[in-house]
Amino acid sequence: MSASSRIRNPELLQRLMSAEAAAALIPNGAVVGMSGFTGAGYPKAIPTALAHRIRDLNGQGEKFRISIWTGASTAPELDGVLAEVDGIEMRLPFQSDPICRQRINDGRMDYIDIHLSEVSQYAWAGFLGKLDLAVIEVAGILEDGRLIPSSAVGNNKTWIEQADKIIIEVNDKQNAKLEGMHDIYYGTALPPNRKPIMITSPADRIGEQYLHCPLDKVIGVVETSAADRNSPFTPPDEVSKRIAGHILEFFEREIAAGRLPKELLPIQSGVGNIPNAVLEGLDAGPYKNLTAFTEVIQDGMLKMLKSGTLGVASATAFSLSPVAIEELNNNIDFYRERIILRQQDISNHPELARRLGVIAMNGLIEADIYGNVNSTHIMGSRMMNGIGGSGDFARNGYLSIFVTPSTAKNGSISAIVPMVSHVDHTEHDVKIIVTEQGLADLRGLSPRQRAHKIIQNCAHPAYRERLMDYFERACASGRGMHTPHLLGEALSWHQRYEENGQM
Amino acid sequence: MSASSRIRNPELLQRLMSAEAAAALIPNGAVVGMSGFTGAGYPKAIPTALAHRIRDLNGQGEKFRISIWTGASTAPELDGVLAEVDGIEMRLPFQSDPICRQRINDGRMDYIDIHLSEVSQYAWAGFLGKLDLAVIEVAGILEDGRLIPSSAVGNNKTWIEQADKIIIEVNDKQNAKLEGMHDIYYGTALPPNRKPIMITSPADRIGEQYLHCPLDKVIGVVETSAADRNSPFTPPDEVSKRIAGHILEFFEREIAAGRLPKELLPIQSGVGNIPNAVLEGLDAGPYKNLTAFTEVIQDGMLKMLKSGTLGVASATAFSLSPVAIEELNNNIDFYRERIILRQQDISNHPELARRLGVIAMNGLIEADIYGNVNSTHIMGSRMMNGIGGSGDFARNGYLSIFVTPSTAKNGSISAIVPMVSHVDHTEHDVKIIVTEQGLADLRGLSPRQRAHKIIQNCAHPAYRERLMDYFERACASGRGMHTPHLLGEALSWHQRYEENGQM
């Protein structure tokens, strides 16, 4: 089947062109809003064609760079190919590509790390400057020109509205039956014209199934036929299972104490090994009809929907293994009843995270003994991925849970340090920290009480004594007992690692 | 006039007692929720009577300590007297009392520094443990037992609902005509039962004028007759005026660029010299019918209401000089039409800060070259006041502006440092930093771009070169160019100050 059968609008069908021709429409210096969120729904052909063009130009001694705004991370076919030819001047709001990361940390690419819920309002408010072009993957085009979104919604609505010109990729490898799964809300506005967002349950639909698209702005349509680049699912390892175990026990205790309803509260979960272990644990437990109000639907959530553990999941994108995609495609009617894909300014909206009382579970790079969390920086300077949606959910949700193995790099790094080298989530916003060693419940504790809990419950035994020693000497220093620190030693663990490869 | 004429409920009139008798009802170890927000509406007599009792007990070798939850800061008659006799075991969520501060930093008092909007939900959710007693100042009691709130609402609604027992202070020095100024919203709930909060303008009223009070929980009523302890107004100094000037210019530019409407957006303003200078500047400008969605009404806001610059102000408390209180009392009918006092979980609600698009203006202690802000800690360890509502507004508002003189302690401290010694507002949440030197607009900038702006525009000339030198050497270090740092030097400015009294 050719993609053209998915382009039902005659006007747009006439603007069909090759990826190369479309890439040629992107000028040097352009600011381009692309689709794509966590390896789903990114344009499959134009970025690669553009990278080829840039390589050729570079060969002729010409520079060519664009700025790229997306939903979140994409795939090697977008971030990777363009970073490799040094084609990205500035990137926002999230990435996780190894080549991109290298360029950012080499100082050859500017990167702005923004809460994912806020990108769209920044663009609307003019805080980020002008958006020249949008390059958006869709699953199809209706007769009247409206667009069937693909496997991620992200910021597509905003890019289409804000860009001067639009290029559309129509991908026939995206299931045509995604149609109807999306909920695009056209009620957002800039203040003072904002209205309440009338969602009171993750299951609520408040929008439309399609993206509106001003046809006169569309300068090209490209057919593609390529699956999202999804990583295979790796079953949870021992450490992840232990972390999940602590969280599951915690949920039980909270339910018993009346601090959580027995259907819990809407779950938000980052992607990766630990969150998957938590989801598997929930699925094996007594839970029925839970809800998710989250950013991405990963493998574990499909399983939970299937088993009935999860009743409904709201997100902005999929992030599935090839096996899970097959499962989704084979049972798309079942899942369409239970999954809602929203634009990311709604999926991650602080108003909704607060109202629904989300239980936010996200990874961390390091936490300090007082409960400050670093999610983004390696040794204070090098960007890992970005804050993503973790702040949207952690800051405004009901419970913020941060998870990590207690050590990294074969034990040479302690994930619990005297002072984090960068702060993404402040002591005011971090309620629970969990490692395979245990769980530290920081609610209602002062900084020194937190230090005891975190060191005892979360630190790896190999580092526990030294952390306690730091804390005790800091207390004895006479420098101030609210948050005792030794300024000359606070970052010495990081410095030691940089110098000797061992904290 | 005796206060008893303000106690129109016969049942409660029978429970009238002395402050000493009421203080005797508070047991050792109790957790007590007291009224009080920024020096307004705190109980005037019972804390002092309790302090006397504690001093006597201490004299007999007995220990006596309670935990105190409030709205925010109170006054010497509450925090001061009780801290002085070492009567406070744990304090939350905000204080600014010198004796309290000393005890916290000496390690003799635990202090939990919580976003002011979140305290009430924490209490409801059981995150803070049980509340034994509420001690609440009111302006009067209706015949049916409902309470006329006084000059601050704060967390009073929650304390009354959550505490096992209630003691009421009825203060006849609070203007009886405050009646009708308050808007107490009884629609809050814990998730999953939360509903949208239907406020779309600071002027909207959604609640009732009175606090409900379960009479059977009231174990004592005390009459008082004492004004709020308010500090005199000091006219803005030169530095504050220059900071205000930069902000006012910025507003003009934003309006010209179409990024702000000409009525601005609802203003939130901290208290103190700089915010007052900004308010005076706005009042002298072309503005009409602005709105405020803020925490406290300070002198400048009354003036703006009077002149018509401000049309309406929503807050949770007053923080006025004696002169301004007189003005308020003399024209209370005028102000009652234009001021709404709400509970602090509504005045500071993230949902509302985001929807209304608040312009948040708050003070900072230090900012670093990458835009991280410390609002609470002196040299990383010693608590100043607390985060207060600054995070509620800065994180979810439309614009977050942080202000400070460029130096402290006669120039021996630079307010701009290589790395802040504590983070309350992350690089993701800080949009504008202003000192008397200038304004750094950080929107849409990567960390290194921010460093240039902050050093050039905000740092004091005496420190500018050294900051630039740090930044350049960090860039040259090869440690990572996203957020370049020298780990061994990042906190050395603070260390130098601690050792030599000079950064």
Ligand SMILES: CC(C)(COP(=O)(O)OP(=O)(O)OC[C@H]1O[C@@H](n2cnc3c(N)ncnc32)[C@H](O)[C@@H]1OP(=O)(O)O)[C@@H](O)C(=O)NCCC(=O)NCCS
């Ligand atoms: C924090 C985060 C990087 C952890 O990722 P993860 O895949 O769960 O964790 P891993 O343990 O595999 O760590 C990832 C890498 O960081 C390294 N790392 C982890 N902790 C480290 C530390 N304290 N110091 C140095 N490196 C560390 C790991 O060694 C690993 O490196 P490698 O890729 O070279 O092997 C990830 O959760 C993240 O990007 N979070 C921010 C965004 C977010 O929270 N999104 C969710 C909202 S939906």
Ligand SMILES: CC(C)(COP(=O)(O)OP(=O)(O)OC[C@H]1O[C@@H](n2cnc3c(N)ncnc32)[C@H](O)[C@@H]1OP(=O)(O)O)[C@@H](O)C(=O)NCCC(=O)NCCS
């Ligand atoms: C940050 C904050 C302390 C600044 O207070 P301020 O009164 O505007 O500023 P000042 O310049 O007078 O500073 C207050 C004190 O801190 C000291 N100080 C300021 N910057 C300092 C620094 N970088 N290092 C050490 N001390 C510093 C000042 O010297 C002064 O000390 P003093 O009382 O001994 O003279 C205050 O705004 C605050 O508490 N903010 C957090 C809560 C908040 O934002 N509330 C508003 C929400 S409604």
